[in-house]
């Protein structure tokens with residue numbers, strides 16, 4: 001059971017209120033009509049399916065009804081952070097090793113119950129320039 | 131390999147069953163094989179068996195990181211049926227069904243295949259239309275099936291709540307009499323024993339950690355027990371297929387999700403068929419031991435932990451009690467999860483890959499146990515001939531770029 005921090009509601013809520021919606025930060029081909037079969041098929045169907053640090057979209061289905069993003073470990077189920085749409089993750093596969101544990105984040109070994117936390121550093125959350 | 135028989139059973143009873151020979155060897159890995167199968171679940175073991183039996187290729191290693199069948203093969207709810215909608219899927223699952231029907235004899239191993247029938251319930255008008263369409267398609271493909279109304283369902287399962295008072299009243303069902311269940315461990319063990327007897331090396335506690343690839347062609351694998359070489363590598367790793375593909379440098383159209391199941395305390399015989407409902411989202415059968423075997427839907431997030439969320443368990447039990455009020459006070463004994471590799475079109479992938487000599491058999495998601503013999507059979511042919519078996523051809527990875535999907539969401543659903 002996840003205890004998830006909705007970055008829009010500014011509150012922790014139970015997993016049941018949310019709906020997982022797949023890999024985050026997918027990029028739709030800019031010109032679909034002229035994209036190749038590989039590009040279009042890749043966008044629609046092929047996924048990183050990462051075992052480890054995974055960036056994914058969730059919907060606060062029976063709360064604010066907004067989509068947001070989460071960085072979570074798909075093997076241990078630890079939630080590292082949740083962040084708003086348009087923001088970039090502060091935790092990645094590259095830096096997760098030296099991640100300073102943020103308040104509210106439980107250690108990987110502490111069992112099933114995991115909680116989300118917001119990234120402390122605002123500068124990491126700037127919109128990616130497409 | 132000493133054949134099992136009734137006579138043997140009596141003979142071994144004389145010595146208190148202490149002298150049975152081991153079912154398979156525990157060999158040291160060789161440096162080189164003709165074919166390496168990564169993944170010692172049912173599908174991998176069946177592939178090795180048919181490689182040896184049908185194609186005379188016996189210099190084969192099955193590499194398994196844990197123990198044989200310890201993945202989804204021994205975690206599933208064992209439902210076998212072949213009533214899929216599209217021609218491609220029906221051909222494949224029916225091919226498998228025909229192999230199931232002679233499997234215990236073929237393997238000289240009792241896989242306890244029990245054709246007790248499978249019901250897929252309809253609770254809405256649209257459900258019933260879809261069921262009619264699917265059963266008609268099944269019959270055109272030579273797959274047995276009938277459409278039942280609520281009374282027909284009630285006759286088969288007296289304890290099912292078919293009254294108008296149900297929250298989602300049962301309007302009817304599709305009925306496949308040849309469907310049923312089998313014992314999952316026995317399937318893995320039976321294939322393992324028979325493959326071993328023909329010379330296949332079953333390497334347990336051996337994890338593939340990388341591939342040896344030169345000029346776009348595979349020539350071996352790295353493992354925790356050293357490198358092992360082969361020019362043909364078949365990956366049959368279910369939920370971990372994406373991890374293997376990443377090692378080989380490409381992506382698959384898969385997501386790995388937890389899928390859970392539970393069994394109850396053993397009860398006297400009360401349910402002699404399999405009942406599944408896509409609409410209220412649960413399914414149940416009763417094992418020979420007497421426990422109710424109950425299955426759920428996947429947890430929607432990507433997850434490699436062999437466990438899922440409590441909410442899913444709760445929803446599933448609500449569905450079961452909704453359908454079977456008589457089960458409301460049954461206690462559950464155990465609950466567990468497997469990692470299933472779901473494909474966007476709910477059909478599997480049996481395919482060559484961008485790396486020459488490397489093939490993948492995956493994407494079976496929530497419903498591949500029923501395909502175990504058929505999948506092994508056509509994958510073995512694909513590996514032996516280096517060209518897709520005709521039944522496997524529609525399931526290539528290319529379909530996600532060409533758009534020729536085999537959309538089985540209707541027939542797959544919660545129904546495993």
Ligand SMILES: Cc1cc2nc3c(=O)[nH]c(=O)nc-3n(C[C@H](O)[C@H](O)[C@H](O)COP(=O)(O)OP(=O)(O)OC[C@H]3O[C@@H](n4cnc5c(N)ncnc54)[C@H](O)[C@@H]3O)c2cc1C
Nearest residue numbers: 169171172173195201202203206207209338468498499500
């Ligand atoms: C709860 C549950 C219920 C289900 N119910 C049904 C059902 O009723 N009917 C049905 O038809 N299907 C059902 N399924 C689906 C079915 O179990 C699977 O589709 C099928 O068993 C897959 O078989 P497999 O041999 O491909 O995979 P597995 O049995 O999972 O075997 C894959 C093997 O690969 C090994 N492996 C992975 N990575 C490596 C590596 N790097 N090196 C070495 N080995 C590796 C794993 O340890 C594993 O043993 C269910 C699944 C679950 C989880």
Ligand SMILES: [Zn+2]
Nearest residue numbers: 006009060064
């Ligand atoms: Zn919210």
